[in-house]
Amino acid sequence: DAKTTQPTSMDCAEGRAANLPCNHSTISGNEYVYWYRQIHSQGPQYIIHGLKNNETNEMASLIITEDRKSSTLILPHATLRDTAVYYCIVRVSYGGATNKLIFGTGTLLAVQP
Amino acid sequence: ETGVTQTPRHLVMGMTNKKSLKCEQHLGHNAMYWYKQSAKKPLELMFVYNFKEQTENNSVPSRFSPECPNSSHLFLHLHTLQPEDSALYLCASSSRDRGMGEQFFGPGTRLTVL
Numbered sequence: 001d002a003k004t005t006q007p008t009s010m011d012c013a014e015g016r017a018a019n020l021p022c023n024h025s026t027i028s029g030n031e032y033v034y035w036y037r038q039i040h041s042q043g044p045q046y047i048i049h050g051l052k053n054n055e056t057n058e059m060a061s062l063i064i065t066e067d068r069k070s071s072t073l074i075l076p077h078a079t080l081r082d083t084a085v086y087y088c089i090v091r092v093s094y095g096g097a098t099n100k101l102i103f104g105t106g107t108l109l110a111v112q113p
Numbered sequence: 114e115t116g117v118t119q120t121p122r123h124l125v126m127g128m129t130n131k132k133s134l135k136c137e138q139h140l141g142h143n144a145m146y147w148y149k150q151s152a153k154k155p156l157e158l159m160f161v162y163n164f165k166e167q168t169e170n171n172s173v174p175s176r177f178s179p180e181c182p183n184s185s186h187l188f189l190h191l192h193t194l195q196p197e198d199s200a201l202y203l204c205a206s207s208s209r210d211r212g213m214g215e216q217f218f219g220p221g222t223r224l225t226v227l
Contacts, residue, residue, distance in 0.1 A: 041221070043219050101216060104155055
């Protein structure tokens with residue numbers, strides 16, 4: 001699975017958009033980009049995933065560059081409850097029941113009041 | 114109960130004790146996972162079970178013994194642990210029908226080995 005690079009930490013003002021970048025320059029054509037987050041001392045929570053096209057759900061938007069070498073997770077209106085470590089993961093999805101996820105160190109997003 | 118539950122939430126044990134961690138998922142999923150998260154380190158995948166069969170063991174020491182009696186329950190039996198095994202142990206599950214990397218995690222068991 002391709003390796004990802006994320007900033008160690010970021011700050012964001014409450015109510016503003018949080019844009020979290022991820023570099024995955026060695027991504028293969030069949031590898032998806034997934035985002036999870038982990039609020040302190042809790043289990044990780046799935047946010048969103050994508051292959052080529054931009055994706056949006058009730059939690060966030062995922063923007064993937066045309067060459068797929070980087071992506072950005074956007075939280076449109078960050079709240080204090082969005083303070084967490086955000087993980088960007090790339091892997092092949094075989095469509096089966098098991099999906100091996102390799103977590104890196106992620107980005108600690110601190111939303112400031 | 115909904116989602117993935119783990120018990121106990123906190124556990125303190127001595128190096129000579131034997132204890133078990135329990136995970137239960139109420140999502141109808143087919144696969145279950147154990148992860149370990151030590152302080153200041155990324156999550157490490159330990160074991161993967163698919164339809165009760167172990168499909169992955171990430172070179173985990175034998176003092177950790179998993180058991181998956183059915184697709185809804187997963188145990189991690191612990192014996193003669195070391196202080197460096199103190200960590201947050203997380204259970205997760207996923208489904209063949211939603212097999213795109215969407216794993217659902219439990220809240221974890223915070224383990225302290227004295």
